[in-house]
Amino acid sequence: MTADLNHKALLTHEIGSLDKPGWRVKAYAGKPLGEADFEEARSWGERLTVPDYKKLLDLLHHAPFDKGQKAEIQRWSSLYALRLEESAGLDVVYDGEQQRTEMYDWAVNHTNGFERRGSVRAFDNKYYSKAAVVGPISLRSPFHNAEFAYLESVADAELKIPVTGAYTIADWSFDERYDVDTDLREPAPERRRKRKAARRDFVLEVARNLIRPNLEALIGLGARWIQVDEPGASTEADELDLFVDSFNASVEGLNAMFSTHLCFSDYNLFFPAIERMSQCRQYAVGFANYDSRELGTSDEARPGYQVIKKFRDLAYKPALGLGVLDIHSDFIESPELVRDRVLYAVKVFGDPGRIHVTPDCGLRTRSWKVAYEKLRNMTAGVELAREALRL
Amino acid sequence: MDFFSDGLLKWQDIFRPLAAALGAKPHTLVRWFDTNTFFRAPEISGRVATLAHPDGVVPDGSVPRPRVTTLPSPYMFSRAAHTDQARNQLMVALAEQVLRPAADAAVAAGSQLIHLEDPWLGYSGIAREDWAPLGEALKILHRDLKAKLVFHVYFGDAGPHIDHLLKLPVDVVGIDLIETELNALGSGWDKGLVAGVINGRSSILESLENTVEVARHLADRVQPRDLYLSSNCELGYLPTGVAEQKLQRLGEAARRVRELVSV
Numbered sequence: 001m002t003a004d005l006n007h008k009a010l011l012t013h014e015i016g017s018l019d020k021p022g023w024r025v026k027a028y029a030g031k032p033l034g035e036a037d038f039e040e041a042r043s044w045g046e047r048l049t050v051p052d053y054k055k056l057l058d059l060l061h062h063a064p065f066d067k068g069q070k071a072e073i074q075r076w077s078s079l080y081a082l083r084l085e086e087s088a089g090l091d092v093v094y095d096g097e098q099q100r101t102e103m104y105d106w107a108v109n110h111t112n113g114f115e116r117r118g119s120v121r122a123f124d125n126k127y128y129s130k131a132a133v134v135g136p137i138s139l140r141s142p143f144h145n146a147e148f149a150y151l152e153s154v155a156d157a158e159l160k161i162p163v164t165g166a167y168t169i170a171d172w173s174f175d176e177r178y179d180v181d182t183d184l185r186e187p188a189p190e191r192r193r194k195r196k197a198a199r200r201d202f203v204l205e206v207a208r209n210l211i212r213p214n215l216e217a218l219i220g221l222g223a224r225w226i227q228v229d230e231p232g233a234s235t236e237a238d239e240l241d242l243f244v245d246s247f248n249a250s251v252e253g254l255n256a257m258f259s260t261h262l263c264f265s266d267y268n269l270f271f272p273a274i275e276r277m278s279q280c281r282q283y284a285v286g287f288a289n290y291d292s293r294e295l296g297t298s299d300e301a302r303p304g305y306q307v308i309k310k311f312r313d314l315a316y317k318p319a320l321g322l323g324v325l326d327i328h329s330d331f332i333e334s335p336e337l338v339r340d341r342v343l344y345a346v347k348v349f350g351d352p353g354r355i356h357v358t359p360d361c362g363l364r365t366r367s368w369k370v371a372y373e374k375l376r377n378m379t380a381g382v383e384l385a386r387e388a389l390r391l
Numbered sequence: 392m393d394f395f396s397d398g399l400l401k402w403q404d405i406f407r408p409l410a411a412a413l414g415a416k417p418h419t420l421v422r423w424f425d426t427n428t429f430f431r432a433p434e435i436s437g438r439v440a441t442l443a444h445p446d447g448v449v450p451d452g453s454v455p456r457p458r459v460t461t462l463p464s465p466y467m468f469s470r471a472a473h474t475d476q477a478r479n480q481l482m483v484a485l486a487e488q489v490l491r492p493a494a495d496a497a498v499a500a501g502s503q504l505i506h507l508e509d510p511w512l513g514y515s516g517i518a519r520e521d522w523a524p525l526g527e528a529l530k531i532l533h534r535d536l537k538a539k540l541v542f543h544v545y546f547g548d549a550g551p552h553i554d555h556l557l558k559l560p561v562d563v564v565g566i567d568l569i570e571t572e573l574n575a576l577g578s579g580w581d582k583g584l585v586a587g588v589i590n591g592r593s594s595i596l597e598s599l600e601n602t603v604e605v606a607r608h609l610a611d612r613v614q615p616r617d618l619y620l621s622s623n624c625e626l627g628y629l630p631t632g633v634a635e636q637k638l639q640r641l642g643e644a645a646r647r648v649r650e651l652v653s654v
Contacts (some may be wrong), residue, residue: 117594123429124403129550130630132594158622165397172427172593182597184588188548188572236425251473264422289419328420 004189004281005225005257009306009352009391010342010382011091013321015284016053016103016229017163017362018371024077028070033060043240044368048083074099074212078147079154086157086374091377092225093157096364099147103164103229103362104172105129107229110143111210112136116130117174128363133202137209149221155189160225161218166207166246167239168232170199176279178202189293195239203242205251215254225257227284228286231361234265240273251279259321261285263361267307275314283311284321286360288341295336305344312349319353320345323360324381325374332373338381352389357382392642394459394504394619396561397451398626400615404430405463405508408447408469409489413440419473424546425593426513426628435498439484445496459504460497461625462490464542465528466521467511479524484610486528498538506541506565506585510624513567522555530560539617541565543585545624550575562616567623573605576613584615587623589641594633602644609652620645 014194021044023037041060045053056076059069072351078095085093100106105128108114114131123128144161179198181191215226228250233243251258259282262270267285274280292306299306311320325333338357346352357378363371385391402408410417410433411508417431429647443629450458458589464472468490469482476484494505507529517525533540542556543565549556550571556564565578565585569592576584588602602620626634 016529056623118632120630121627176595180595181596182593183592183601184573185569185608186551188570188575191568232427235422235427264420266422280526 001213004064007319007356008091010356010386011319011356011378012382013090013092013160013284013356013358014085014096014375015321015323015359015362016092016094016227017364017369018081018095018098019364019366020096020098021077021080023366024073024098027060027063027065029347030064033063038120044080046085048080050083052081078107078150080380081180082151082155082157084368085375086155088372088375090375091157092160093155094160094162095147095151096362097162099150100171102128102170102341103162105131106143107164107169108173108296110140112138112140113175113177127346128172130174132176133170133178134176137205139210139213142214144214145217145221148218148223152222158225158229159223160259161216161223162227162229162261163211164232165228166211166232167203167243168230168251169206169210170203171232171235173202175199175202186194194288198380199236199239200242203246204249207246209248211246212254214251215256219254219256223256225259227373228260228280230260231264231265234267234269234312237269240269240278243245244273244277247277250278257319259319261361263322264289264380265322271310272287275322278316280318282319282321282356283348283358284323286323286327288326288333288360291341292330293333295340297340297347302341302344305341305348309347309384311356317354319356320349321356321358323358324388325359325363325378327359327361327363330370332379335378335380337378338378339384339388342382342385345386346389394457395450395455396459396461397454399461401451405461406430406433407466409433409442409445409463409468409493412442412444412447415472419433419515424510424530425540428628428645430471432471432473433468435472435476435481437475439481439488442489442492445493448493449496449500450502455623456501456571457503458497458501459506460494460500460502461506461508461547462493462497462513464509464580465490465532466525467509470511470515470596479521482524482528483531484535488514491532494532494538494540500534502564503538504541505536505538505566507532507561508543508545508565510544512545512552513544513549513570516547517552519557526559533560533562539563539583541583541585541619543587545587546570556581561624562592564604565599565619565621568605569623573608573612576609578612578614580613580615581616582615583608583619584613585619585621587621587645589620589637591622591624591626591634592628594629596629596640599640599644599647602640603651606644606648610652620648630654 077098262285404467465486539562545567563583
């Protein structure tokens, strides 16, 4: 059964990714490090009071790095990221994918049945590496275990582990296995019917053969809160039931707290489909991107948050991870703006215990300086909200 | 290929160079229909300014001729924008103040096809009362344009819209044949047809023989004034290597169809 972790009201946490420091990226890629990289490692180590960070500085001066040293540098990067989030005051932390290439690429590269096809644009000039499913899908080996074991050993705050969800993995992949017919002479409705049936087979096979065994492995290591990331969930408006089926197939009967992260979508589309997703104990959803930057707690002042009423009314009463930071902008939300977004949500929900506070999404497109300032203001804003609510 | 573009590689999304030239702030990140790509909705408030410097839409000098220039259709542009204006008024204003200057600049730079892309109509449809303002907006673009004007509907079944599409003041209608039934196109067109026969969202290479047969069918049954073979949508959803293979196959299909037709 899905667990609830009895978190405090207005719990704060991150969503997933953080930018990777230049020294980590260059070291891993075998590129030369410069003074700016050493200074970045030194200044953040000092600022975040990372224990023994001078050992990292010493290591970085000893390029070229062998495989073991590269892994060690990745762990340092994880440690820095954890300390950044803990220093910003987050209640629940993660390392911002410092040991993963990226949320999709990392998963398919550890899975049987996929082949890389190349890079495609996601937005602006940001690209991601896209693969095709070409054969039976299976987990090559649990691919978050080493990460979890390390983070568990060094995190001071509670940990939450993000895992890319089945629907998103399928949606972000080409299908060269299930739906391979390209004959345009076949009636279009028949082509569409076959395509939808193929999508169902594809998504559910990812859920059963990839996501679920990976979750079981994490739980076996002691993971208690697992966030199933589904940024692609509402991509096809007529597949919300499939998304829900894939979530349920991934987590049913497993003993951990499961949440999901949704972003950059028309969230109205999720209803009523997610009424069947009762094993999801928290929805972490991005709203700030759609909101005004003006202060206020009225409906008019908070246009980006109108849909939260629907999450409130779900019968199984999940928590809402309230996105209050626009992760695609360097605009630093003031504590007062965060406060008003939180107070508005509490007013709508009537129960601060069901409100958690988060960025809209992972912060990997922001510099650490900007991410840190945003997160610090987020936790400061939550404190203002606590004062206002006398919590 | 017979027409060339720079693939809009420098455009961060279909609206960005136009929005930037207008000084319209790109803001909210919005999903591009049912894809894993996103655009920034242009913020347009008040009167639409005239596009004074449409340099950003002109193809790069290295692009061979003849050229094709792709622009957002006025219908899609007006629907995707964040605005305080009535959508249909905005549509006509965008055609007049923004898209027409952009099309003229593209023609001056050697474009012989102005390709208006409209996945909005394909994906979300259009209200009956919006066809007339759309016709008005397209008339502004079509009048005395020294290139052929294409209105390309994709990401949806164009079948229900065919009668209306054929009445629009454009030279060529583009149809997504991955989503649209071949038989829905009817016959005896008095316009050209951009036939989207290559799936821009799938990495599977189409069968050459099938593509040739479909093209012949279109030529025989639909009898468009001109037949252009193309992808059903932009190729930005494909890695470069896959897109290149698909274009090679498209070119080969066109060559074979020409041979068969000339026989």
